Amino acid sequence: MSEALVEPVPRVTVRAPAKINLHLGVGSPRPDGMHPLATVYQAVGLYDDVTVTDAPSWSVGLTAPIDGVPLDGSNIAVQAGRALVAHHGIDLAARITIAKGIPVMGGMAGGSADAAATLLALDRLWDLQTSDEDLLRIAGTLGSDVPFALLGGTALGTGRGELVEPLEDRSSVWWVVVLSDEGLSTPSVYQRFDALSPDADPEPRIPDALIAALAEGYTEEVGALLHNDLWPAARDLRPDLVDTEEQLRILGPDGVLLSGSGPTLLMLHEDVEEARSAVAELTERGLRCTVAPGPVAGAHVVTYA
Numbered sequence: 406m407s408e409a410l411v412e413p414v415p416r417v418t419v420r421a422p423a424k425i426n427l428h429l430g431v432g433s434p435r436p437d438g439m440h441p442l443a444t445v446y447q448a449v450g451l452y453d454d455v456t457v458t459d460a461p462s463w464s465v466g467l468t469a470p471i472d473g474v475p476l477d478g479s480n481i482a483v484q485a486g487r488a489l490v491a492h493h494g495i496d497l498a499a500r501i502t503i504a505k506g507i508p509v510m511g512g513m514a515g516g517s518a519d520a521a522a523t524l525l526a527l528d529r530l531w532d533l534q535t536s537d538e539d540l541l542r543i544a545g546t547l548g549s550d551v552p553f554a555l556l557g558g559t560a561l562g563t564g565r566g567e568l569v570e571p572l573e574d575r576s577s578v579w580w581v582v583v584l585s586d587e588g589l590s591t592p593s594v595y596q597r598f599d600a601l602s603p604d605a606d607p608e609p610r611i612p613d614a615l616i617a618a619l620a621e622g623y624t625e626e627v628g629a630l631l632h633n634d635l636w637p638a639a640r641d642l643r644p645d646l647v648d649t650e651e652q653l654r655i656l657g658p659d660g661v662l663l664s665g666s667g668p669t670l671l672m673l674h675e676d677v678e679e680a681r682s683a684v685a686e687l688t689e690r691g692l693r694c695t696v697a698p699g700p701v702a703g704a705h706v707v708t709y710a
C-alpha cells in the first residue's frame with residue numbers, strides 16, 4: 406500500500422483577551438457621531454477562543470448557547486472574515502466557532518476579541534501573510550476596540566479608539582471582575598454621556614501621571630488614577646451599580662473602575678490572595694465575580710491542526 410498522506414482538516418484556534426480601560430477620556434461627538442477617545446487599554450485574562458475551518462459559505466456558531474450573540478452574518482466575526490477576503494480579493498469562506506469566556510455586553514469588548522481572533526485565525530488558515538499594519542487597519546474598520554484585541558498588553562488608544570500604540574507597563578495586577586446579570590448597550594451609554602456632558606472637551610487627554618505610574622509599575626498609584634468618563638452615564642442608566650460599587654470600595658482594593666461602557670465593575674489588587682478573598686466575600690453576598698490577571702497578550706494562535 407502506498408503511503409498516501411491523509412490531508413489533515415485545517416483548523417486554527419486563536420485566543421483573544423478581554424480589555425478594560427484604565428483611563429477612558431471621552432470627547433464631544435465628531436461629525437460622524439463617534440466620540441474621540443483618549444484611552445489606556447489593558448488586556449486582561451478572560452478569553453474567547455475562535456476556531457476556523459474551511460467551508461463553502463460563511464457561518465458562525467457557539468460552543469455553548471449564550472443570549473445576545475447573533476448567529477448570522479451580523480456577527481462581527483463573520484464581518485471580520487468577509488473584510489479579510491475582500492482585502493485579498495479572494496473567494497473563500499469559513500465556519501467560525503466561538504467558545505466565549507468574555508462576558509457578553511459587559512463592556513469588555515468580547516465581540517471585538519472575536520473579530521480580532523477571526524482575522525488572525527483566517528490569516529493563518531489560508532496562509533495569507535497579511536502584514537501587521539494591514540491587520541490593524543482592517544481591524545479598525547470593524548470596530549473601535551478590535552485593533553487593541555490584536556495588540557494586547559497595555560496601550561494608548563486614540564481616534565475613536567482604533568489607533569493603538571503600545572505603552573510601557575511594568576505593573577502586574579489582579580482584577581476582580583464583577584459581572585452583571587443584565588448587559589448595557591454601548592450606544593445607549595454614549596448617548597447618555599452626551600445628554601449628561603454637553604460641554605465635554607473635544608480633545609480628551611491621558612494624564613501623564615498614569616503613563617508614568619504604569620512605566621514604573623506603581624500599582625497603588627495606577628489604582629488611584631483609574632478613571633472612566635462613561636461612569637456617570639452608566640450609573641444613570643443602571644442605578645443598581647451605585648450600590649455594587651459601594652460594596653466593592655468597602656473591601657479596600659487599590660482601585661475600583663467601571664469597565665468600558667459597563668456594566669462590569671472591576672477591583673484592582675496587587676496581591677492575588679487579596680483578590681481571591683474579595684471574590685470569596687462577594688460571592689457569599691450573591692455577586693458573580695472572577696479574578697483576571699493583567700496585562701496579558703493580544704490575539705494569538707493556540708492550536709493548528
Ligand code: C5P
Nearest residue numbers: 438439440442548549550565591592595
Ligand atoms: O466602534 P464600535 O462598533 O465598537 O462602537 C459601537 C458603538 O459605540 C458605536 O456605534 C457608537 O454608538 C459608540 N461609540 C462611540 N464612540 C466611540 C466608540 C463607540 O460613540 N469612540
